[in-house]
Amino acid sequence: MADYLAETAADMPAIEDPEQLPAPPLELCELYNDGAASFKGAGAWLIITGPHQEEHTYALRFNFKVTNNEAEYEALLAGMCIARELGIKKLQAYVDSQLVANQISGTFDANDKSMQSYLAMVHSLADTFVDFRITQIPRS
Numbered sequence: 001m002a003d004y005l006a007e008t009a010a011d012m013p014a015i016e017d018p019e020q021l022p023a024p025p026l027e028l029c030e031l032y033n034d035g036a037a038s039f040k041g042a043g044a045w046l047i048i049t050g051p052h053q054e055e056h057t058y059a060l061r062f063n064f065k066v067t068n069n070e071a072e073y074e075a076l077l078a079g080m081c082i083a084r085e086l087g088i089k090k091l092q093a094y095v096d097s098q099l100v101a102n103q104i105s106g107t108f109d110a111n112d113k114s115m116q117s118y119l120a121m122v123h124s125l126a127d128t129f130v131d132f133r134i135t136q137i138p139r140s
Helices: 002-009 068-085 098-105 113-126
Strands: 028-038 041-049 055-062 090-095 131-136
Touching: 028 068, 041 068, 055 068, 068 090, 068 098, 068 113, 098 113, 098 131
Parallel strands: 028 090, 090 131
Antiparallel strands: 028 041, 041 055
């Protein structure tokens, strides 16, 4: 293998500028996430479909106390951060929390200080995407 690479490397064009690398396709990628909290602990799961239809699955355990709604926001924020690290530019998020989906879309007000903070973080991260959408899906 080393000999093959040594022989063919001279035939390959050098990419000196990283901006010459092809950009990931600007297709809409999907994020499915759910967060949960109980007296035993809190965590989340995420599934992200990347720009080349690859699937990334994550399970998270939170080492801090959160409410159920905060766990839902934490799951969404984690998924958005990972999607951004994967180079995703267009993201469709699916959440089962009616509260989270409706606060983000502006249908519900965020009256609690904690929810206001989470909402601001989501909006800030959403602005880093070319296109960000959120849809509430049934818990079942």
